[in-house]
Amino acid sequence: xxxxxxxxxxxxxxxxxxxxxxxxxxxxxxxxxxxxxxxxxxxxxxxxxxxxxxxxxxxxxxxxxxxxxxxxxxxxxxxxxxxxxxxxxxxxxxxxxxxxxxxxxxxxxxxxxxxxxxxxxxxxxxxxxxxxxxxxxxxxxxxxxxxxxxxxxxxxxxxxxxxxxxxxxxxxxxxxxxxxxxxxxxxxxxxxxxxxxxxxxxxxxxxxxxxxxxxxxxxxx
Amino acid sequence: xxxxxxxxxxxxxxxxxxxxxxxxxxxxxxxxxxxxxxxxxxxxxxxxxxxxxxxxxxxxxxxxxxxxxxxxxxxxxxxxxxxxxxxxxxxxxxxxxxxxxxxxxxxxxxxxxxxxxxxxxxxxxxxxxxxxxxxxxxxxxxxxxxxxxxxxxxxxxxxxxxxxxxxxxxxxxxxxxxxxxxxxxxxxxxxxxxxxxxxxxxxxxxxxxxxxxxxxxxxxxxxxxxxxxxxxxxxxxxxxxxxxxxxxxxxxxxxxxxxxxxxxxx
Ligand SMILES: Nc1ncnc2c1ncn2[C@@H]1O[C@H](COP(=O)(O)OP(=O)(O)O)[C@@H](O)[C@H]1O
Ligand SMILES: [Mg+2]
Numbered sequence: 001x002x003x004x005x006x007x008x009x010x011x012x013x014x015x016x017x018x019x020x021x022x023x024x025x026x027x028x029x030x031x032x033x034x035x036x037x038x039x040x041x042x043x044x045x046x047x048x049x050x051x052x053x054x055x056x057x058x059x060x061x062x063x064x065x066x067x068x069x070x071x072x073x074x075x076x077x078x079x080x081x082x083x084x085x086x087x088x089x090x091x092x093x094x095x096x097x098x099x100x101x102x103x104x105x106x107x108x109x110x111x112x113x114x115x116x117x118x119x120x121x122x123x124x125x126x127x128x129x130x131x132x133x134x135x136x137x138x139x140x141x142x143x144x145x146x147x148x149x150x151x152x153x154x155x156x157x158x159x160x161x162x163x164x165x166x167x168x169x170x171x172x173x174x175x176x177x178x179x180x181x182x183x184x185x186x187x188x189x190x191x192x193x194x195x196x197x198x199x200x201x202x203x204x205x206x207x208x209x210x211x212x213x214x215x216x217x218x219x220x221x
Numbered sequence: 222x223x224x225x226x227x228x229x230x231x232x233x234x235x236x237x238x239x240x241x242x243x244x245x246x247x248x249x250x251x252x253x254x255x256x257x258x259x260x261x262x263x264x265x266x267x268x269x270x271x272x273x274x275x276x277x278x279x280x281x282x283x284x285x286x287x288x289x290x291x292x293x294x295x296x297x298x299x300x301x302x303x304x305x306x307x308x309x310x311x312x313x314x315x316x317x318x319x320x321x322x323x324x325x326x327x328x329x330x331x332x333x334x335x336x337x338x339x340x341x342x343x344x345x346x347x348x349x350x351x352x353x354x355x356x357x358x359x360x361x362x363x364x365x366x367x368x369x370x371x372x373x374x375x376x377x378x379x380x381x382x383x384x385x386x387x388x389x390x391x392x393x394x395x396x397x398x399x400x401x402x403x404x405x406x407x408x409x410x411x412x413x414x415x416x417x418x419x420x421x422x423x424x425x426x427x428x429x430x431x432x433x434x435x436x437x438x439x440x441x442x443x444x445x446x447x448x449x450x451x452x453x454x455x456x457x458x459x460x461x462x463x464x465x466x467x468x469x470x471x472x473x474x475x476x477x478x479x480x481x482x483x484x485x486x487x
Contacts, residue, residue, distance in 0.1 A: 010240070217315050
């Protein structure tokens with residue numbers, strides 16, 4: 001299973017983030033149609049890997065979207081669409097989908113992110129409960145899906161419907177998939193004075209990644 | 222116990238109450254805001270989180286608007302500087318409405334600490350290693366020159382608002398270098414990184430730039446009186462870095478004069 005559970009810093013523990021990569025996807029059209037039909041079984045962020053620089057780049061967008069979810073400030077219908085829009089340097093949703101979303105006939109390599117909001121276990125409730133093993137609490141815990149089951153069922157659903165090669169969402173796997181001319185255009189990375197004197201390719205990539213993340217954080221301010 | 226009441230008075234921003242691998246630490250508590258050292262996204266990525274808490278004495282709607290505008294302005298200036306190659310922390314994330322800005326954590330110590338460590342406790346003026354101190358002054362002048370060249374004035378230039386970041390690979394090179402050199406001057410090594418853009422504005426005016434330099438000059442004289450006579454090295458390098466420096470330095474003369482008059486009157 002290449003689907004990993006990602007624990008980000010400063011994210012409430014009832015928010016579970018899963019992600020993986022599929023290479024050489026052959027049914028992008030089908031996946032796109034499920035999104036258009038708002039099929040509730042396909043509540044995922046589908047991100048075209050050619051528009052993504054690295055894990056840090058992607059996770060920055062995931063974090064921004066989760067923060068919007070937690071603070072009740074989503075600009076889009078849900079956290080998954082918010083991830084796609086968070087990759088943009090402005091708030092134009094249609095634009096974001098065109099650039100970072102799934103494009104029928106074009107998307108080959110696909111990043112999938114799934115955010116699950118589990119019922120909140122309030123810490124005040126737990127600590128103030130007079131008896132340690134209240135049966136109601138145990139029942140609640142049993143009703144809650146176990147994290148392993150949650151991960152397994154997402155994985156099963158994904159591998160059933162995404163026709164592609166599951167791969168780990170690593171920088172090593174992502175790097176060769178990046179379409180740099182496109183990414184440089186999206187994040188206005190051409191003719192940046194800060195990059196002018198940079199001789200080292202790896203260092204330049206790191207700086208471009210930072211500029212992209214800054215563009216996302218500023219949202220055209 | 223004072224800790225719980227202190228927590229009541231200074232609750233951390235909501236974002237920092239969510240779990241992280243290591244607990245956030247409060248670095249400074251200023252009049253305008255607080256600075257925390259924490260982590261961003263990954264346990265291995267340290268970040269500086271600037272937080273402007275709500276001001277209870279201000280109308281909530283006005284307060285929210287001011288906070289949002291200030292955080293956005295600071296982030297915007299950082300991005301602009303970074304793009305233009307001015308050494309500043311990169312912005313990682315922000316939520317202006319909730320008053321926070323997460324940026325790159327700059328390793329090292331404030332320039333103020335570096336200089337004071339170098340000067341030590343001694344009374345007499347040190348001349349040993351003065352070349353290295355002059356060299357640091359030049360790096361300050363270069364950083365400020367780049368900043369002004371970009372069309373940004375800092376608004377609070379002091380040696381506390383500059384970090385001395387150890388150059389990457391210092392450990393590797395440092396070892397062979399250190400053998401022949403005085404350990405004392407090593408505290409002056411590193412890249413000068415400008416921080417704290419809370420009062421920064423976009424300006425191309427000679428006057429604004431001259432005031433920026435004047436603030437630094439006064440701050441430098443009071444923080445490092447024993448190095449004051451070397452301040453000229455900052456201005457020399459500023460001139461080398463920034464084409465329009467001559468007219469700014471001419472203005473600086475006026476600003477100094479006004480400052481002197483004001484202090485005579487006051
Ligand atoms: N990006 C950063 N990296 C490392 N330390 C920082 C950073 N930003 C601020 N600090 C530390 O926190 C202190 C206060 O931050 P600053 O931005 O100057 O806020 P204030 O407005 O309270 O002066 C600085 O003097 C410095 O020691
Ligand atoms: Mg400061």
